Amino acid sequence: MSGAAGAVDATKVYGVGDAEVRALDGVTVAFETGKFTAIMGPSGSGKSTLLHCLAGLDTLTSGATYIGDTYLASLDDKALTELRRTKVGFVFQAFNLIPTLTAEENIKLPMMLGGDAGDPAWIEQVISTVGLTSRVKHRPSELSGGQQQRVAVARALASKPQIIFADEPTGNLDSTTGAEILDFMRRAVREFGQTIVMVTHDPVAASYADRVIFVADGKIDGELADPTAEQVLDRMKHLGD
Numbered sequence: 001m002s003g004a005a006g007a008v009d010a011t012k013v014y015g016v017g018d019a020e021v022r023a024l025d026g027v028t029v030a031f032e033t034g035k036f037t038a039i040m041g042p043s044g045s046g047k048s049t050l051l052h053c054l055a056g057l058d059t060l061t062s063g064a065t066y067i068g069d070t071y072l073a074s075l076d077d078k079a080l081t082e083l084r085r086t087k088v089g090f091v092f093q094a095f096n097l098i099p100t101l102t103a104e105e106n107i108k109l110p111m112m113l114g115g116d117a118g119d120p121a122w123i124e125q126v127i128s129t130v131g132l133t134s135r136v137k138h139r140p141s142e143l144s145g146g147q148q149q150r151v152a153v154a155r156a157l158a159s160k161p162q163i164i165f166a167d168e169p170t171g172n173l174d175s176t177t178g179a180e181i182l183d184f185m186r187r188a189v190r191e192f193g194q195t196i197v198m199v200t201h202d203p204v205a206a207s208y209a210d211r212v213i214f215v216a217d218g219k220i221d222g223e224l225a226d227p228t229a230e231q232v233l234d235r236m237k238h239l240g241d
């Protein structure tokens with residue numbers, strides 16, 4: 001184990017016989033604390049499966065995933081739920097906000113569910129950094145897509161999780177709004193020391209990361225440090241070569 005989270009020889013097989021798909025085929029990877037890592041690869045290469053197994057939302061066929069110094073397979077359902085609630089933040093493509101709650105209530109909800117009020121000064125700082133101070137009393141339907149995703153990012157950051165997993169967080173946003181969200185995620189890493197792992201299809205989104213890991217056919221197929229969008233695009237063209 002090293003870093004904030006990772007996988008060791010992770011294999012995930014869906015289906016049996018002719019229908020068998022090896023979504024992950026021996027993936028070993030570690031995610032450094034305080035870094036922003038992007039995972040890229042062609043459609044069907046196993047990115048979402050990897051993210052879900054790392055986050056404890058899905059289980060492996062063999063191998064292991066860990067968060068901090070805890071192997072996820074060592075936990076029962078209750079302990080896994082507790083670990084997800086306290087150590088992990090999530091940002092998905094669909095913003096997954098509760099429509100009847102205000103932005104502020106959505107941001108605080110994961111902590112309140114655990115009977116934890118959180119750190120009010122920190123939550124205020126997060127809300128102000130994402131530029132939501134004037135919108136916190138609004139419900140999701142009264143917010144733009146970009147504002148809703150800012151609420152989702154603020155919700156992920158509010159409990160200061162050990163790691164945030166993001167699955168195509170800008171997939172539903174126009175490029176300007178997407179850039180604002182990515183810029184904020186990068187600031188959360190640089191200024192607050194947050195650790196973020198993000199799956200994306202978009203080389204421009206990946207260029208915000210400190211490191212890009214490439215996945216092809218369920219295997220790790222190289223990586224780039226401090227990538228530009230051009231380098232990522234070029235690398236994507238030659239995946240699996």
Ligand SMILES: Nc1ncnc2c1ncn2[C@@H]1O[C@H](COP(=O)(O)OP(=O)(O)OP(=O)(O)O)[C@@H](O)[C@H]1O
Nearest residue numbers: 014015021023041042043044045046047048049050
């Ligand atoms: N629940 C499932 N049952 C059967 N096969 C699955 C299941 N989930 C994923 N797969 C298969 O596993 C492989 C990897 O899927 P995964 O969603 O991880 O890829 P991805 O790289 O995230 O793709 P995309 O970029 O299109 O979202 C694919 O071949 C997919 O069809």
